[in-house]
Amino acid sequence: MGLFKVQVGIGIQRDGARILFLESLDLLVDTGATYTTIPKYLLERLGIEPVGKMPVKLADGRIVEKKYGGIWLNILGRPVSVTVLFGDENDIPILGATSLEQAGFGVDPVTKQLIPTQAIQASLLIY
Secondary structure, eight states, X not given: OOOOEEXXXXXXXXXXXXXXXXXXXXXXEETTOSSEXXXXXXXXXXXXXXXXXXXEEOTTSOEEEEEEEEEEXXXXXXXXXXXXXXEOTTOOOEEEHHHHHHHXXXXXXXXXXXXXXXXXXXXXXXX
């Protein structure tokens, strides 16, 4: 798949108040990345605090520990609450697969665009 970027709004919500989209950022669409990654200096500037740490496997095979938290993204007009990794200063801002799925988007590799998808909910009845 060819690489491309999409402009995404980054927002916060405090105490059930309205979502405030405070920043706009071009994120590299990477369906091979599980989570969205945004440099920690930007997240900290917006007042987004980490809630924990998790092991993350990098493209070169190394496993590192990254802080994570929750943010709101506005992806092509669809607001969605997602998990975000606190990237290092030199990390490329990435829009990961779970954020795309949560917002209801897939990737068209030919046109290099996000395309709307339908959510699937399966239920299993156990008797």
